[in-house]
Amino acid sequence: MTDPRVAIIMGSPNDWDSMRGAEETLERLGIACDVRVISAHRTPQRLTSFLASAEENGIEVVIAGAGGAAHLAGVTAAHTILPVLGVPLDSSPLQGFDALLATVQMPKGIPVATFAVGKAGAANAALFAAAILARSDESVRKQLIEFREAQTAAVPERP
Ligand code: RP5
Numbered sequence: 001m002t003d004p005r006v007a008i009i010m011g012s013p014n015d016w017d018s019m020r021g022a023e024e025t026l027e028r029l030g031i032a033c034d035v036r037v038i039s040a041h042r043t044p045q046r047l048t049s050f051l052a053s054a055e056e057n058g059i060e061v062v063i064a065g066a067g068g069a070a071h072l073a074g075v076t077a078a079h080t081i082l083p084v085l086g087v088p089l090d091s092s093p094l095q096g097f098d099a100l101l102a103t104v105q106m107p108k109g110i111p112v113a114t115f116a117v118g119k120a121g122a123a124n125a126a127l128f129a130a131a132i133l134a135r136s137d138e139s140v141r142k143q144l145i146e147f148r149e150a151q152t153a154a155v156p157e158r159p
Pocket of ligand 1: 089
């Protein structure tokens with residue numbers, strides 16, 4: 001496998017069931033990724049040290065999944081100019097609505113691209129990361145086109 005170009009970070013090991021689809025999607029598109037558990041509040045130093053070297057380590061996009069008062073994507077975006085794709089997760093009594101608002105409502109100046117709550121968002125964040133890479137990588141572009149074609153072909157004309 002080549003060097004990771006996408007980082008997938010999540011606030012808790014308990015987020016992995018929701019976030020594994022991001023890794024699977026990137027794998028299907030032939031994009032190497034680095035998957036880490038990093039919490040903005042429980043492991044703040046892990047976050048800053050990971051982000052301090054992410055760009056020089058070849059990371060081009062960061063996907064950040066978190067639930068509850070989900071500040072991981074926002075804090076990540078504050079520490080890097082890499083594109084940050086936020087995935088709100090359904091891990092609290094508010095069923096992800098809290099995480100959705102926390103992720104999408106970034107104050108002006110530090111953007112986080114926010115995806116759907118949960119597994120759909122994780123997979124779509126990976127597809128979006130691929131779309132970013134595809135702008136300058138013809139092989140990723142081809143993989144993405146093939147993915148779309150296979151997805152279309154898999155939809156039956158009748159139920
Ligand atoms: C967030 O708190 C994590 O992203 C997770 O979704 C949520 C709950 O974490 P655990 O208490 O299950 O580890 O930081």
